[in-house]
Amino acid sequence: MMKCPSNIIELMHNYLDEEISPQDELILRDHLHECAKCSQHFNDLKKTVAFIQHSSHLVPSDDFTAKVMARLPKEKKTIRLGR
Amino acid sequence: MEQLVKNRIKAIKKGDQNAYAEIVEIYKNKVYQLCYRMLGNRHEAEDVAQEAFIRAYINIHTYNPDMKFSSWLYRIATNLSIDRIRKKKPDFYLDAEVSGTDGLTMYSQLASTEASPEDTLESLELQEIVQKAILKLPEKYRSVIVLKYIEELSLQEISEILDLPVGTVKTRLHRGREALRKQLGHL
Numbered sequence: 001m002m003k004c005p006s007n008i009i010e011l012m013h014n015y016l017d018e019e020i021s022p023q024d025e026l027i028l029r030d031h032l033h034e035c036a037k038c039s040q041h042f043n044d045l046k047k048t049v050a051f052i053q054h055s056s057h058l059v060p061s062d063d064f065t066a067k068v069m070a071r072l073p074k075e076k077k078t079i080r081l082g083r
Numbered sequence: 084m085e086q087l088v089k090n091r092i093k094a095i096k097k098g099d100q101n102a103y104a105e106i107v108e109i110y111k112n113k114v115y116q117l118c119y120r121m122l123g124n125r126h127e128a129e130d131v132a133q134e135a136f137i138r139a140y141i142n143i144h145t146y147n148p149d150m151k152f153s154s155w156l157y158r159i160a161t162n163l164s165i166d167r168i169r170k171k172k173p174d175f176y177l178d179a180e181v182s183g184t185d186g187l188t189m190y191s192q193l194a195s196t197e198a199s200p201e202d203t204l205e206s207l208e209l210q211e212i213v214q215k216a217i218l219k220l221p222e223k224y225r226s227v228i229v230l231k232y233i234e235e236l237s238l239q240e241i242s243e244i245l246d247l248p249v250g251t252v253k254t255r256l257h258r259g260r261e262a263l264r265k266q267l268g269h270l
Contacts, residue, residue, distance in 0.1 A: 010257070013256070016260065045268070048263045048264045048267045051213050051267050051270070052213060052217070052228065052233070053232050055214065057233075058116065058128075059115065060111055060112065060115035060129055064129070065111060068111075068133050069100075069104055069107070071133065072100060072103065073140075
């Protein structure tokens with residue numbers, strides 16, 4: 001059994017943040033190639049990210065803007081008449 | 084886009100309330116989405132999102148134009164969502180089954196897509212599992228995950244919105260992802 005680099009999980013996350021140096025990326029790739037456990041961990045992380053990114057986008061009610069406008073403090077509306 | 088927003092804000096500061104409707108239209112989906120993912124409940128998300136726009140309007144004179152307007156707005160919405168989470172009674176908090184009713188609403192929305200009912204239901208179940216996993220995250224991780232993956236913002240923008248160093252944002256993102264992996268990675 002080879003030993004996993006102590007910072008390998010951190011490298012995975014740096015990779016996911018697209019903030020990994022070319023040297024570190026090489027270390028990560030080499031290790032994932034050899035280590036099934038870390039490879040699984042990395043795949044699970046990527047899958048998790050994909051699930052969250054693809055969660056459906058809900059939209060607010062049709063009269064959302066009208067409701068906000070109706071709830072704004074009233075007094076400033078008079079200024080509009082002065083334009 | 085940013086220029087349009089800047090012009091609208093100038094008009095609002097001069098008292099043109101109608102200009103604000105355009106701002107609300109531009110950002111309502113993003114702000115609502117942010118609140119929904121933080122709170123996991125459509126009704127509360129609608130309420131908190133409206134509140135965020137009203138707060139932004141009332142405090143528009145404190146907005147510093149050096150910051151992106153969207154960042155300022157997201158900051159208000161995130162803080163209000165966190166306030167709301169903290170105010171929730173613990174038993175209500177645990178009762179995340181409210182998302183059951185949300186599911187029905189979501190189902191009627193998804194029903195218009197062309198996927199077969201089985202596929203729709205399957206993805207609906209997955210949607211709920213994902214949302215529940217997000218809701219289980221402590222709020223400091225939840226906000227970072229939502230801003231990164233639902234709002235698709237950069238680490239730099241998230242750092243600006245939450246007023247945290249980029250390094251802290253990264254650490255929270257890493258921990259949030261690990262926590263989610265434990266819940267979702269085996270699916």
